[in-house]
Amino acid sequence: MISVTLETLQDVIERALRRAGLTPEDATVCARVHAESTRDGVSSHGLDRIPRLVDYLARGWVDPQGxxxxxxxxxxxxxxxxxxxxxxxxxxxxxxxxxxxxxxxxxxxxxxxxxxxxxxxxxxxxxxxxxxxxxxxxxxxxxxxxxxxxxxxxxxxxxxxxxxxxxxxxxxxxxxxxQFSYGRLGVLKERGEQLPVAGGFDDSGQLTCDPQAIQVTRRILPxxxxxxxxxxxxxxxxxxxxxxxxxxxxxxxxxxxxxxxxxxxxxxxxxxxxxxxxxxxxxxxxxxxxxxxAAPDESGRAVRWPGASTFHRRHDSADIVVNPDIWSQVQRLAGDRPRS
Incomplete structure (x- = not known):
């Protein structure tokens, strides 16, 4: 994994989207949302989605003039x-x-x-x-x-x-x-991690914590x-x-x-x-x-409430960690030569 600044992330995404046919205004809006989603820990719907969005634009599945x-x-x-x-x-x-x-x-x-x-x-x-x-x-x-x-x-x-x-x-x-989105399954699979609780069914119809097995069957758990x-x-x-x-x-x-x-x-x-x-x-x-x-459970971690992790991330000045393969792919879409 590598780290980039929010400004760099937004700039590269914006240029990739402009090359894909978005107006400058729409490219700026979309780039900001995708960059902020990545910063907030939701790269599956941020940077990681850019290649797919560019593909959908090229296929005519998403109309930038709609x-x-x-x-x-x-x-x-x-x-x-x-x-x-x-x-x-x-x-x-x-x-x-x-x-x-x-x-x-x-x-x-x-x-x-x-x-x-x-x-x-x-x-x-x-x-x-x-x-x-x-x-x-x-x-x-x-x-x-x-x-x-x-x-x-x-x-x-x-x-x-x-x-x-x-x-x-x-x-x-x-x-x-x-229980887990397909995007989350993909992130954990790339990291080589298991789900913390069962998230779907394997090819034997049994509940599993293996993200790859669930991706194969596409039987995610409600x-x-x-x-x-x-x-x-x-x-x-x-x-x-x-x-x-x-x-x-x-x-x-x-x-x-x-x-x-x-x-x-x-x-x-x-x-x-x-x-x-x-x-x-x-x-x-x-x-x-x-x-x-409230007293924490056996994990010893702080009790969480909805939005807490995003709020704290937004007040953290650290650079954003991104997948290097996807980052290189988006750099190419922006017309850049990827570099580490």
Whole structure:
């Protein structure tokens, strides 16, 4: 592994995306999100995704000109069509519009249909809390996980994001409905590490902690077994209903790579109209203080709360550790000669 600065990481990604056909504005936005995701410890949806995104652009699976078009406005609820455009800028626009609606109505909901992969969902939760807003957001995906009781992929892992602003630090949950995402499996496989708990099934139908075995069968385990499966199904149905877009089984027919054709929901709430932002922040600070005082388990590690690791990473000035093979690949995409 090698280390690079955030500025260098963003610059190389931006130039790679501009060469792939993005406008300067979109390349800058996407590069910042991918670089920050890598810094925050989610390289699977940051730097590591750039070669795949460039490939999707070259194939025409993601349209860099795809507009974010208004379809319907119902007071605090609005629907947009993404026209298979860039998922990251679309999601950022949807979040900003939901924030504007929340400031007007107390809450705002923006649903987006026919869009593409939003990369790290937590990006948009942080976008909301940094403006003093609370949020619930989710996306559906193509079939990539077996429903509970099935041996083949039939539901999406349908990531869910929830965020509430705090004074010292916010609460930000970003989780897929699978115990581990495919991106996480890939990272641990490259490191030669096992999963801390079972994350899927091997070719004998047995639960395993071996990421490579799960990658082979593609039978990832729903979080909470039947509960995660049920939640994934309902998140899918609600996303398709609210956006009037595709459900998972319909996304499967698009056949343009991961996340293309998906439906997404961005719900934002204004704490100022719900008891006041100061009360909200005090409540979150009290919660995190309470959690931090709890006696640690046998591992001896500090008790964690959602968003804690990202918050601490964002206040760490250390360089960012990246996979050298992927870094060299992205450097080439940017037109550079890779160097260690």
């Amino acid at each position: 507009a974010f078009e208004s379809v319907q406005a119902l007071g605090a609820l609005e629907v947009y069509d993404g026209h298979l455009g860039l998922g990251v800028p679309h999601a950022m626009r949807a979040t900003e519009r939901a924030i504007a609606l929340a400031r007007q109505h107390g809450m705002g909901l923006v649903a987006v249909r026919n869009t593409t992969h939003w990369m790290r969902g937590g990006t948009y939760g942080w976008q909301a809390v940094e403006q003093g807003m609370a949020a619930i957001m989710w996306t559906n995906t193509e079939s990539c996980m077996p429903a509970w009781g099935a041996s083949e992929q039939s539901i999406g892992n349908n990531p869910l994001v929830m965020a509430v602003p705090g004074g010292r630090a916010p609460l930000v949950l970003d989780m897929a409905m699978s 979080t909470g077994y039947w509960k995660g499966s049920g939640l994934a199904i309902l998140l899918d149905a609600m996303a398709a209903l609210l956006s009037q877009g595709r459900a998972t089984h319909e996304i499967d027919t698009v056949e343009r790579g991961s996340g293309t054709g998906s439906s997404q929901v961005f719900m934002v709430f204004d704490p100022d109209q719900l008891g006041g932002i100061d009360a909200c922040r005090a409540m979150v600070d009290d919660m995190t203080a309470h959690l931090s005082k």
